[in-house]
Amino acid sequence: MPPYACLWLPDLPLAAALRAEPELAGRPLVVCDRDAVVSGWLRGLSLAQARVVAPDLVVRPVALEAMRSAQEALVDVALSVSPAVEDAGGGLAWLDLAGTESLFPSPAGVATALGARLEAVGLEAARVGIGPTRTVALLAARRGEPEIVAACEAQRFLDPLPLDLLEPPEELAERLTRFGIHTLGALRRLPRRELGARLGEEGVALARRACGEDLSPFRPAPPRARYEEGCACDWSVSNLETLAFLVRGPLERLARRLELAGLGARELYLELELESGKRFARAVGCRASTVEVPVLVALVRLALEQDPPGEPVVRLRVVATPGGVEPSQLDLFLPRRPAPAELAVTLARLAALVGDGRVGAPRECDSHRPEASAVADFDADGASGPWSAGRAAPPAPALALRALRPPRAIRVFGQDGSPERVESHERGGPLGHVTQCAGPWRLYGEWWGEAPFARDYFDLELEDGGVWRIYHDLDVGGWWADGTYD
Amino acid sequence: MHARLERIRKIALDAGLSGQLRIGAFPFSDEETQPRPCERPRVGEGVAPLDALLGLGRTPARGQLIEVFGRTGSGRTALCYRLALGATLRGGWVGWVDLPDALDPRSLRRAGVRLESLLWVRPREVPAALRAAELLLRAGFPFVALDLDGASPRALERIGAAAWARLGRAVRESRATAVLLGSERRAGSLAALALYTERRRARFAAGLFEGLEARASRASRPRSAPAPSSCEFSLRFSPR
Numbered sequence: 001m002p003p004y005a006c007l008w009l010p011d012l013p014l015a016a017a018l019r020a021e022p023e024l025a026g027r028p029l030v031v032c033d034r035d036a037v038v039s040g041w042l043r044g045l046s047l048a049q050a051r052v053v054a055p056d057l058v059v060r061p062v063a064l065e066a067m068r069s070a071q072e073a074l075v076d077v078a079l080s081v082s083p084a085v086e087d088a089g090g091g092l093a094w095l096d097l098a099g100t101e102s103l104f105p106s107p108a109g110v111a112t113a114l115g116a117r118l119e120a121v122g123l124e125a126a127r128v129g130i131g132p133t134r135t136v137a138l139l140a141a142r143r144g145e146p147e148i149v150a151a152c153e154a155q156r157f158l159d160p161l162p163l164d165l166l167e168p169p170e171e172l173a174e175r176l177t178r179f180g181i182h183t184l185g186a187l188r189r190l191p192r193r194e195l196g197a198r199l200g201e202e203g204v205a206l207a208r209r210a211c212g213e214d215l216s217p218f219r220p221a222p223p224r225a226r227y228e229e230g231c232a233c234d235w236s237v238s239n240l241e242t243l244a245f246l247v248r249g250p251l252e253r254l255a256r257r258l259e260l261a262g263l264g265a266r267e268l269y270l271e272l273e274l275e276s277g278k279r280f281a282r283a284v285g286c287r288a289s290t291v292e293v294p295v296l297v298a299l300v301r302l303a304l305e306q307d308p309p310g311e312p313v314v315r316l317r318v319v320a321t322p323g324g325v326e327p328s329q330l331d332l333f334l335p336r337r338p339a340p341a342e343l344a345v346t347l348a349r350l351a352a353l354v355g356d357g358r359v360g361a362p363r364e365c366d367s368h369r370p371e372a373s374a375v376a377d378f379d380a381d382g383a384s385g386p387w388s389a390g391r392a393a394p395p396a397p398a399l400a401l402r403a404l405r406p407p408r409a410i411r412v413f414g415q416d417g418s419p420e421r422v423e424s425h426e427r428g429g430p431l432g433h434v435t436q437c438a439g440p441w442r443l444y445g446e447w448w449g450e451a452p453f454a455r456d457y458f459d460l461e462l463e464d465g466g467v468w469r470i471y472h473d474l475d476v477g478g479w480w481a482d483g484t485y486d
Numbered sequence: 487m488h489a490r491l492e493r494i495r496k497i498a499l500d501a502g503l504s505g506q507l508r509i510g511a512f513p514f515s516d517e518e519t520q521p522r523p524c525e526r527p528r529v530g531e532g533v534a535p536l537d538a539l540l541g542l543g544r545t546p547a548r549g550q551l552i553e554v555f556g557r558t559g560s561g562r563t564a565l566c567y568r569l570a571l572g573a574t575l576r577g578g579w580v581g582w583v584d585l586p587d588a589l590d591p592r593s594l595r596r597a598g599v600r601l602e603s604l605l606w607v608r609p610r611e612v613p614a615a616l617r618a619a620e621l622l623l624r625a626g627f628p629f630v631a632l633d634l635d636g637a638s639p640r641a642l643e644r645i646g647a648a649a650w651a652r653l654g655r656a657v658r659e660s661r662a663t664a665v666l667l668g669s670e671r672r673a674g675s676l677a678a679l680a681l682y683t684e685r686r687r688a689r690f691a692a693g694l695f696e697g698l699e700a701r702a703s704r705a706s707r708p709r710s711a712p713a714p715s716s717c718e719f720s721l722r723f724s725p726r
Contacts, residue, residue, distance in 0.1 A: 337626055397568055485723070
């Protein structure tokens with residue numbers, strides 16, 4: 001197999017604009033910076049001239065973020081085929097195909113896979129070339145036909161190609177044209193010494209490239225630590241619904257890129273540029289790595305609902321920290337349970353509904369205070385636990401305490417420290433004569449910490465039948481009810 | 487006897503030992519060694535009839551709403567913990583929507599429920615509680631408890647019948663088991679099983695609170711397998 005493949009985006013600004021807005025495909029589109037036409041359907045015309053020719057022309061400004069994302073997506077496609085990829089920038093990436101034979105037995109298989117994956121990430125305009133050197137692969141991509149050049153056919157492929165395919169500097173191209181050199185073959189046949197004497201180092205380098213030589217070593221790109229996508233709003237967005245709709249596009253593109261790498265988004269970082277020029281950033285955690293776009297949109301939306309930006313938004317950027325996607329294995333013998341991604345959304349929705357810190361798994365605290373409890377994060381792995389159905393016999397029914405949070409202040413009447421009547425003016429507190437009483441049970445502790453306590457606890461049955469747990473705070477001197485038995 | 491007990495308790499209290507000791511009566515006479523009335527076996531009393539009434543140990547009926555209602559101190563919370571225990575013993579997750587913020591992790595642990603398998607949600611308002619229960623059901627939790635005890639009647643009336651119907655539909659569609667806990671019956675005919683709990687007596691013996699005796703009765707026509715219509719059960723107090 002030829003050792004190199006090349007991915008080439010012919011017009012990066014245009015491809016980036018089409019990737020961000022796929023619905024523009026097929027319409028006359030111009031991507032320009034201010035008044036100067038940079039690229040597009042009507043290359044070389046001013047914007048006014050272009051509008052005369054095509055009244056339904058769509059004009060988009062050059063978006064550097066979109067171009068960067070498109071370039072990263074190109075590299076991601078390359079990385080999905082080979083781990084050795086050179087990011088040349090400007091809509092160009094090379095792959096070292098050495099060692100991929102077990103995955104792709106033929107170069108045609110590589111080209112097909114790359115084409116399909118480019119389409120999946122919205123880069124249909126990108127071209128694929130495969131050749132024995134990076135230069136040949138690039139020329140194959142630019143030429144388009146054939147896209148695969150074997151080492152033995154390289155010379156025959158290169159010779160008839162026009163010189164423009166190598167994109168020589170304008171001055172050098174003019175001089176070569178004056179010499180009557182129009183093809184790579186003609187340039188290759190020129191003697192190197194004389195060529196160097198007349199055209200200098202640049203001319204020799206061009207001649208070497210015309211022979212298919214690579215002028216620089218292969219520089220592999222480092223592994224990607226984060227994935228980034230963004231978009232600019234056509235107008236200031238102050239509505240959360242519209243913002244959630246806008247964020248879907250970047251999240252979809254992110255999800256496709258992550259899917260290519262077999263990864264999911266573990267954490268999202270949302271950065272919004274506000275109308276006043278300020279930046280609003282929000283981290284959105286996912287309980288499990290996921291590439292499901294509805295889940296990611298829901299998480300971002302809930303995060304924005306909880307903490308809205310407060311000003312109209314003009315630009316947004318989403319950065320995903322990747323994580324491995326762990327497939328969840330269903331169990332035939334266990335009750336069904338939410339999938340990890342669904343659990344993440346449910347927890348986020350519940351947190352948005354009832355507030356942070358009010359959703360989680362109950363936890364006993366390492367404390368001597370009877371009322372001490374806490375809420376821990378609900379961990380799907382910990383929640384699954386060992387399966388004991390059919391093996392463990394249920395214990396005998398135990399009395400439950402219904403906690404009163406916070407404890408209700410009460411007034412206690414009695415003799416010799418024994419309660420005879422309890423009164424509470426707070427809702428849900430005890431009220432009435434005591435019919436039976438147990439206690440006191442003195443509890444004191446945490447004298448080694450900052451909040452020591454000393455209490456006498458009583459269990460009381462009141463005339464209405466309720467059984468309450470009350471205590472006398474020996475430090476403060478008041479009486480409190482902190483639970484009822486049920 | 488009680489005077490002697492009080493003296494011992496006072497000594498322990500003065501010595502600061504009552505945190506470690508719970509002092510009660512030891513049977514000194516033949517009369518006191520006789521089994522107390524609460525310990526005598528009765529028909530329809532004990533763990534097995536209670537579990538039969540709750541449907542514990544059977545394959546759980548899918549998509550049904552169980553309503554447990556009664557006054558405070560009638561053992562309804564303990565029954566709900568028992569139902570949650572059944573779900574966790576089968577390896578399922580439990581969603582617990584706790585409007586009054588009354589869930590006690592120690593009591594749950596004593597009831598045998600795996601705390602790690604329980605998702606505790608503490609809404610502040612009734613509509614949020616219903617919405618949270620619906621979210622848990624739609625997410626795929628096989629058992630969801632909704633504790634609405636202490637909610638003001640006005641707030642409960644304000645949510646209207648449509649909210650209950652929506653909850654009932656969520657239970658049916660998710661094929662989960664939902665338990666509604668409160669002081670009055672709210673779900674009406676939406677509940678496949680309605681259990682009314684009433685307190686029989688609180689057991690205080692020799693200065694110790696030993697537990698509650700209660701009765702659970704079926705308040706609705708059974709739709710599934712035949713089960714006892716009522717049973718008495720005792721809930722034992724455990725300080726640890």
